[in-house]
Every structure is written in structure tokens, then in C-alpha cells.
Amino acid sequence: MAWRIPLADIDFDVQEEEAVLRVVRSRWLSMGEETQNFESEFASFIGAKHTLAVSNATAALHLACIAAGIQPGDEVIVPSLSFVATANAVRYVGGIPIFADIESEDWLSISPASIEKCISAKTRAIIVMHYAGYACDMPAIMDIAQKHNLVVIEDSAHTIGSELDGHKLGTWGAMGCFSFFSNKNMTTGEGGMLATNNDTLAERLKALRSHGMTSLSWDRHKGRAWTYDVVDLGYNYRIDELRAALGRTQLKKVGGFNQRREALTILYRELLSELTPTVHMPFTKARGTSCYHIMPVLLPRGTDRIKFMEGMKAEGIQTSIHYPPIHYFKNYVEEKQFLRVDLPITEEVGMREVTLPLYPAMSDEDVKTVVDAIRKTLDGL
Ligand SMILES: Cc1ncc(COP(=O)(O)O)c(C=O)c1O
Numbered sequence: 001m002a003w004r005i006p007l008a009d010i011d012f013d014v015q016e017e018e019a020v021l022r023v024v025r026s027r028w029l030s031m032g033e034e035t036q037n038f039e040s041e042f043a044s045f046i047g048a049k050h051t052l053a054v055s056n057a058t059a060a061l062h063l064a065c066i067a068a069g070i071q072p073g074d075e076v077i078v079p080s081l082s083f084v085a086t087a088n089a090v091r092y093v094g095g096i097p098i099f100a101d102i103e104s105e106d107w108l109s110i111s112p113a114s115i116e117k118c119i120s121a122k123t124r125a126i127i128v129m130h131y132a133g134y135a136c137d138m139p140a141i142m143d144i145a146q147k148h149n150l151v152v153i154e155d156s157a158h159t160i161g162s163e164l165d166g167h168k169l170g171t172w173g174a175m176g177c178f179s180f181f182s183n184k185n186m187t188t189g190e191g192g193m194l195a196t197n198n199d200t201l202a203e204r205l206k207a208l209r210s211h212g213m214t215s216l217s218w219d220r221h222k223g224r225a226w227t228y229d230v231v232d233l234g235y236n237y238r239i240d241e242l243r244a245a246l247g248r249t250q251l252k253k254v255g256g257f258n259q260r261r262e263a264l265t266i267l268y269r270e271l272l273s274e275l276t277p278t279v280h281m282p283f284t285k286a287r288g289t290s291c292y293h294i295m296p297v298l299l300p301r302g303t304d305r306i307k308f309m310e311g312m313k314a315e316g317i318q319t320s321i322h323y324p325p326i327h328y329f330k331n332y333v334e335e336k337q338f339l340r341v342d343l344p345i346t347e348e349v350g351m352r353e354v355t356l357p358l359y360p361a362m363s364d365e366d367v368k369t370v371v372d373a374i375r376k377t378l379d380g381l
Contacts, residue, residue, distance in 0.1 A: 004316025005366050008183040009359040011257060019245035026241070031210075032218045034244040039193070041251055045161070046168040048176070048195035050202035053244055054209055057157045057179030057192040059237035061089035061127070063208050064175040064194065067201050068151040070095040074124040077150075079110040080325040081346045082129040086155045087326045087338075090127070098123070099327050101343045103137070105298060106282050108349055112140035117342070119148055128173070129155040132322070133185070133293035134283045135164040138172045145173075153177065156195075160185040161258050164288030170195050175205075180243070185257055185291050186250035188243035208234040254291075260360040261292035264367055268295055268356065271371040276378060280352075295358040296322055298349060304381060305354060311377030317370055318357060325350040 023034060035053050043051040054060050070076060072094030078087050080099040087097040101114040109131045126145055128136040145152045152173030159169040160178060170176025175198075180191035196202050210216060212232030215225035272279055280298040283290070299305060305321075312319045325346050332338050356370055 001318075003318045005318065005357045005362070005370060006359075007318040007320050007355065007357050009361055010182060010187055011253065011360050015249045016246055019249045020242055023241045023245045028218075028221070029241050030218070031216060031238050031244075032221075032241055034241040034248065035239055038239075038244040038247045038251070041248055042178075042193055043195070045251060045254075046170055046176070046195055048168075048171050049197040050195065050199070052194045052202070052205055052209055053239040053247070054192045054194055054237045055239055056181065056190050057155070057177050058085040058089065059209075059235070060177035060179075060192045060194040061085060061153070061155060062092045063205050063235075063237060064153045064177055065089050065093045065095065065125075066208060067175065067204050068125050068153060070124050073122065075118075075120060075122040076125045076127060077110075077115050077118045077123060078127045078326075079129050079131075079346070080327045080341070080343055081108060081131065081323055081349060082155065082326065083157065083323060084326050084329065085157075086127055086129050087332070095124070096122075096337055097326075099338070099341050099343060099346075101345050102131075102349065104345060105280060105349060106285065107134070107287070108132070108282050108296065108353075109134065109136040110141075111345075112137050112144060114342075115141065115144055119144075119150075123148065123150060125151040125153060127153045127155055129157070130159045130162060130169050132283065132296055133158045133160075133162045133169075133291040135162060135169055135288040135290075137287075138164055138169075142172060157181075157184065158293040159291055160254055160293075161291040162289060169288075171197065174198060175201060180247055180250070185261070185293055186247070186254040188239075188246040188250070191239055191243045191247060204232065207232045209237045210234060211236060257360040258291045261358060262290070264358060264362055264364075265292045265295060267364055267367045268358075268371065271368060272297065272374070275371050276375050278378070279374065292358065294322060295356040296353055297356060298352040299354055300378070301352065303352070303378070305352065307381055308354065308377055311380060312373055315369075315373040315377070317373050320355040321353060322355045323350070323353075
């Protein structure tokens, strides 16, 4: 389908082409110098002591759950209003995801009050997800975690550059998990990054990323090691040099991308409140600095969302849903142990949320076109 205005779009130019060519010509394709530079540049960008580039954020979340010491039967509190990877990572290690509600229709991320209600003797960790790039209430969540001795993992897939109280999101908890999937604020196609300020965790994560091995092919290529030991049950969650080079190039641009996303979001808010006042906009109050990953809105109560999305499609505009709540998925419903749920706000938002197009190359005129199409579509329902 050729959309007039797609939901998201990448912003690549000759710099990304040159980055890939540089790697192809270097004749070293798996983790090496590009990866090391990508990691250290990303570490400076977010202000973290250690960063590890990985194959994707799902892998990062899986490794974080292992390093957090989650054992079979341990409970981990997660939002249901998230991508399924947030909860799946807990299940990979035999843990039980316990779903907490979101704060309100104005702030769609995990609620500290709901987290407290979910805590039991089996709770081991909390995974927060900074929905759309807007900060969870981290001071309150860190207090709860400290009080109950819980590990905090940040699913930072939506946050590349967001900040709260002078700290980048993804550096508040014990570990932060970033995604560079194609629709993210900066992309490598597939790719991810794990961040931590803890030396012991960093050492373990590094081994887990590559089969628990004590040296890499790169070390042996450089003549720094002849053999290796295997000290942990690890995985192949490595990144390659092509994607690391793309990541380094995108990282230089992401500040500009985020500024453009902010300007577009402000314009959306002005036009939506003027032209479609029945459409509710979350995240309008101030809390930290967002990277404006996506543009979620809530349709008026009772609107047929699929008919609305079809109407937008007829105008050539792609929309999406973030997210169908995880606790509704068949695979989760079948596992009755995950269904200790009291999620009225998640369920309400899960029915009414629609995500509008947002990407740096969008023009102001495109935003106006989307808002006009929303008005026309809602009028016609
Ligand atoms: C909130 C959230 N968590 C986790 C992920 C998983 O990221 P990846 O595709 O890099 O594995 C995504 C990706 O879309 C996401 O949006």
C-alpha cells in the first residue's frame, strides 16, 4: 500500500550509505571497532557507564531479566499497555509477568500506585516502559523498588534522548534496554543497546551476549587471545558492524530528529485542540523532556476505531494502535497464571487509542492534512 502519509519513515541519506560502504570495504563485519565506537558514543549520549550493542531490544530485555536474577516462579511487574516483548522477556526466564495499570488517560505509562498493589512475596523486579518517549514517574517507582528490594529494568525502546530530572531515560534503573528497530527515533534496521552503571552487571551481560565466552573473534583477530572459556549459559545476541556503523551515523542526527518531532507534536496539539476538540491528547502536562517517539490520541468514547482507521486509510493516511493490551492476547489468556489483573484504565485506553503519523521528514502541511482527515472521518462516522 502506497500511503500518502505513512505512520513512520526512516531518515537515511548519503551518510548512511557511506557508513555501510566503509564497513564493507573494511572486510570486518561482526562486532569490532564500529561496535565499540557505537557503544562508547551511545554511552556518552545517554550518560551511562556501560553500554552493550545487541541484536535487538527484545534480546536486551531477555539478558536484563537473566542478569536481574529472575528465577522460575518469580514475579515481575510490567505494564500491559506495551509491546509484547516487555512481558515475553519475563517468560523467557520462567518468570511470571504481573500486569500493572497505567497512570491515567493523560499519562499512559505504568502507575506507581498500581505497582504497589501488585507487589507480593514473590515479586523480584519491575519493568517500566516509557510510552511514546514520555517518562514514567521514576522517582516514585525507584522509591517503591528500594523499599521492597526490587530490581528496576527500563524498557527504553521508545526513548532515545528523553530526560527526567537531568538523567536520560534508560539510566534510572539497574538496566536500560533501547531499540533501533526501523520505526524508532534512530534506526539500524534491527538492533538494540543495553545500558547499565553497574560494573558487575556489565561484565555478566557482556559474556551473556556472546555464548558466555571470555573472548570474541575480534579479540582473536587482533591477536589478543588464542582461545576462550565459556563461563555462563549465553546466547548469540551480537550486533554486526554494518548496523553499528548505521547507528553511529543516526546517533549524530537523532538530536535534530527529536527537535523536529517535538515541533510536529506541538503543531498537532494546536490543530487538534482547535479542529477536533473531542479527540483527547495524553502527555500534555510537563514531566521531563520527551523524544516524541509517537503521537497517540484517544478517540471520543463510543467511536468505532476500526471504521475510523479505515476512513483514515481512504484518505491515504496510515494509523496504528499502541497497544492492544498484552493481557488480552490468546497466548496470555491461555496461561491463567498471568491473569491477576485489575486494569480499568489500560482497558479503556486500549479500546480508544490511535497513533497518528509522526516522523522527522513530515511537513507542517502533512500534519494539517492528517488533522483535516480526522475531522472529516469523525464527522462521517
Ligand atoms: C515498547 C517496546 N519494547 C520492546 C520492543 C522490542 O524491540 P526490538 O524490536 O528491537 O526487539 C519494542 C519494539 O517495537 C517496543 O516498542
